[in-house]
Amino acid sequence: MQDERPPVAIIMGSQSDWETMKNAADTLDALGVSYEARIVSAHRTPDRMYAFAKGARDEGFQVIIAGAGGAAHLPGMVASLCPLPVFGVPVQSKSMSGLDSLYSIVQMPAGIPVGTLAIGRAGAVNAALLAARVLAIHDEDLADRLDDWISSQAAAVADYPTDDM
């Protein structure tokens, strides 16, 4: 079970990233992990980002999920301003299909870690699952719910492909 304060912050650079990042939110909902979603732009609201990152631990957050696209600086900057684990989701960009987002997030220099997930929706779902795995280290109920989730996922895989789908 999670604390009274939501343990997970889901932040993103703009409203347009929500289409991707709500997949993280939906996954946390399914696992019974509470979270708070906010728009924090590294580039357009650098002061808000600074304040958020510096205060995130004191707000009670334990894990931060950050999604951004293009020259995506949000995950790395938050990881440099805040000591919590940060998981980055590269949002798919228009001209480079998210390669720019991916490289901007994953290629952090030694010293500032960002655990990076896949480009787009899959990455958002997995950022939530990774946050849940982290929280489950000290939350046996959540660990059980995760085990159930994994089992149902396996059980949902049909044995044979079908033309009817």
Add this chain to the structure above:
Amino acid sequence: MQDERPPVAIIMGSQSDWETMKNAADTLDALGVSYEARIVSAHRTPDRMYAFAKGARDEGFQVIIAGAGGAAHLPGMVASLCPLPVFGVPVQSKSMSGLDSLYSIVQMPAGIPVGTLAIGRAGAVNAALLAARVLAIHDEDLADRLDDWISSQAAAVADYPTDDM
């Protein structure tokens, strides 16, 4: 402080990956986090990998750092066989400079998360720092040591570049 059993497993696909992955080990040493390093090849020792991944939680591990190169399947397969958080380090490959390693690790489908770090040495250091950030959520001493580490890192940055280095 960490438990009596090492909380972190550092696994890698071959002895040749150790040159990269020992940077994770050195970083954990510097932070006072104990770990165990093992060679577990997804391709050459799949049975060993199955056994390791299925038993990792019961062995007491809390976080797994997995490094591999080329068509790098170790981090993703361990994440699919084991419910712990897995952080993947793409080892730099000869012909593709690690792009193949990176894509094979980071582009996991929805359902199985691997938090991926940068290609090569920086990624290995950061996998250790990310593991420490995760463990520090419930370990205030480690959190303090991490804060100190971050402060010394900042303090070590000179104000002006010099030709003498």
Add this chain to the structure above:
Amino acid sequence: MQDERPPVAIIMGSQSDWETMKNAADTLDALGVSYEARIVSAHRTPDRMYAFAKGARDEGFQVIIAGAGGAAHLPGMVASLCPLPVFGVPVQSKSMSGLDSLYSIVQMPAGIPVGTLAIGRAGAVNAALLAARVLAIHDEDLADRLDDWISSQAAAVADYPTDDM
């Protein structure tokens, strides 16, 4: 002629891969080679994959065609768990157009071979043709059918392009 047990297994990571992989099935049908198609996910059903791969030779399979997308681990993992020839089909992914699938399948380390075909539909057709070429080494009837297939393919190529198509 093929044995009573289908000599070819067509496996894929998810139902959504069937749209691509049924092109392999259709090609084998056209050549009179029997096969069995199954969903075997390296990531969501690792135990099923383990069991399938370990038992594939005893089930009577002679060649395995494996399709997967993104961080595509299925072909390589099956090749590491099973001594039969494995032919991999990179399924086209959304953000990277299948480059991630291709690199994850083709860049196997020395020791574990996966014969990789083109991304998408062409690769699925060709995996079937390659399986047929392998089986035709000891099946003269199939060799004749393949020769016919290649001749008709050549004969079907018009001499001049036309605006009417």
Add this chain to the structure above:
Amino acid sequence: MQDERPPVAIIMGSQSDWETMKNAADTLDALGVSYEARIVSAHRTPDRMYAFAKGARDEGFQVIIAGAGGAAHLPGMVASLCPLPVFGVPVQSKSMSGLDSLYSIVQMPAGIPVGTLAIGRAGAVNAALLAARVLAIHDEDLADRLDDWISSQAAAVADYPTDDM
């Protein structure tokens, strides 16, 4: 056991590819599979290539391993001229590190299959192993030798990394 005529042809575009392709030859030697190695350039000796490919089945070859670099047309052209299974090895090129070789070999259109291996040395070793897996379908002794080879490969993987290597 293999036939009196070598079942495997190893062909390559130039003498300079031998540094890579001899890894295929060495692997076949280790498995007791006989082969013949020839230089057959699609571009500089197209007539030799036509003659070789058209006659390869009658020469008694069962599998062809073809290595080439840059705009690598040898594997695909041989596969279009000859009904045997062809396994392609992208030789590492100078300016593109073998990406041009890889794309030129693997992206064959539907109709003409080339089973493609990794760029460079690993690909050459694996082309040999894949040829051996194909021949082992009807050669139980070779199948046993391959099983032994795989077991020794697994046994050779140390449990722990060491700084002494």
Add this chain to the structure above:
Amino acid sequence: MQDERPPVAIIMGSQSDWETMKNAADTLDALGVSYEARIVSAHRTPDRMYAFAKGARDEGFQVIIAGAGGAAHLPGMVASLCPLPVFGVPVQSKSMSGLDSLYSIVQMPAGIPVGTLAIGRAGAVNAALLAARVLAIHDEDLADRLDDWISSQAAAVADYPTDDM
């Protein structure tokens, strides 16, 4: 003016390439250069390609324009079988947007030249223009028509952009 026999052959790997390659034909029409367009597949009709390339000079062709996609071997193989200048057009492929076509055509080894144009329609137009520039070396009328074409092209460029288009 051109000879009675058309001086330019436009060849392509399949009917589906005509959508791209007819832009070369239209451009030659506009310049009053006669040509013949044929389907010649390196992979599906290698004998036809062999015969075409070996006989092209005797047929009276002076320049060959060859379009192909994916692992595009047609331009390079024709250049190796025939001593005429060959200009290659990379047809845009589905999964790699023509990068595979481009690399397969342009990265020819020393000894066999293919003058490569841009991917897709622009490349087809320019292959025709390049053929015309070659023929114009010894055809002053064509040189004049080309000069006119270039002047009209320049004159057709408006001075100011407009929202009405």
Add this chain to the structure above:
Amino acid sequence: MQDERPPVAIIMGSQSDWETMKNAADTLDALGVSYEARIVSAHRTPDRMYAFAKGARDEGFQVIIAGAGGAAHLPGMVASLCPLPVFGVPVQSKSMSGLDSLYSIVQMPAGIPVGTLAIGRAGAVNAALLAARVLAIHDEDLADRLDDWISSQAAAVADYPTDDM
């Protein structure tokens, strides 16, 4: 002529970037433009970066040249915190040869501009020249020195290549 306070700040993420960025300094020296070079790491010294960027206009700087490598956030973050023109230099990285640096710097979202130069030394020289062009708009002496510089550059180009160099 420049003001008493140096009009150009050259900032970089680490001492190791100085090898590249001193080419910007040398070029400004050659043009008689004064500057100040500082190490300001977005990731290791985020507070220093905030303070620098927020105060740069008041310090009298008119143009900022920022060099960084890997997931290079320095140019973009400074451009978001400071209203001066920022010119970014992608420092060549080890595994990706600077492609990650380039994409992280150039692909800024609408709203926050970074004028990006070439990867490595050429980019550093050109960042200085671009800063000089900007300052020359209101500094005729500098404009004259730039014109001289451009003329000498042209004059230094030999007419014929020589084997003696």
Add this chain to the structure above:
Amino acid sequence: MQDERPPVAIIMGSQSDWETMKNAADTLDALGVSYEARIVSAHRTPDRMYAFAKGARDEGFQVIIAGAGGAAHLPGMVASLCPLPVFGVPVQSKSMSGLDSLYSIVQMPAGIPVGTLAIGRAGAVNAALLAARVLAIHDEDLADRLDDWISSQAAAVADYPTDDM
């Protein structure tokens, strides 16, 4: 405030680039910076380009924004013919999504600087903002308008994402 003559020239290679480049015009309009937009093709109207670039400073322009796609030579050629600061916008191309445009513009050799912005619309907006930042160095009113623009941009970022957009 700007001079009577427009200080900014927006040039582009063709009418089809206007869809992208009008975003630069709109942004300058919003900031009260006057400009003139012209079509100047490096390839189809090289004489017009030569004349424009040689005369741009005398026409009273202070900054040039140049957009082009594919093998985009306009920004670099104008920068080599004219001493003003040039900002380049890579227009998104069909087959390479603008990567060719980006590399052709940003990878200028030492000696000729082009400040390059992002591919497509974001780059066009930012080229205008960068031009405005340059002009604002000696135009306090414009500096104030830019500060207001940046503040409104920050204020327009909602605190929380919403499903209603």
Add this chain to the structure above:
Amino acid sequence: MQDERPPVAIIMGSQSDWETMKNAADTLDALGVSYEARIVSAHRTPDRMYAFAKGARDEGFQVIIAGAGGAAHLPGMVASLCPLPVFGVPVQSKSMSGLDSLYSIVQMPAGIPVGTLAIGRAGAVNAALLAARVLAIHDEDLADRLDDWISSQAAAVADYPTDDM
């Protein structure tokens, strides 16, 4: 036989390109085709480039070979200023291994053709061979020498690879 005026111009952007481009010169020497080699920089000597390109036909040149690296504008600009056939050689660049050179040369818009060869030495050799193929259309002696060159090339390919080289 060639005219008294050399029919081929070999131009390049800088002295440093000569290491690559002298392979074109050596190949023309071997074929008995005369040429003139000059340094003509699109960026550093644009006036020289304009003069050269505008006058090349009148100087008696029939074919132009142009080599350049990075944002390589020389081949395309010369092709836009001069009606002769232009063959472009992408010189291998430091950070992008010549990919930037290749894209800048090959991706020309419809209207201005550049026949592009491979990156680096192979491309320089092939540009010379392509120029010779063009000249041989109306020069039977050269056609014979080219045929001999091709035959010797084929004859020089050994039948079997050897460890002694």
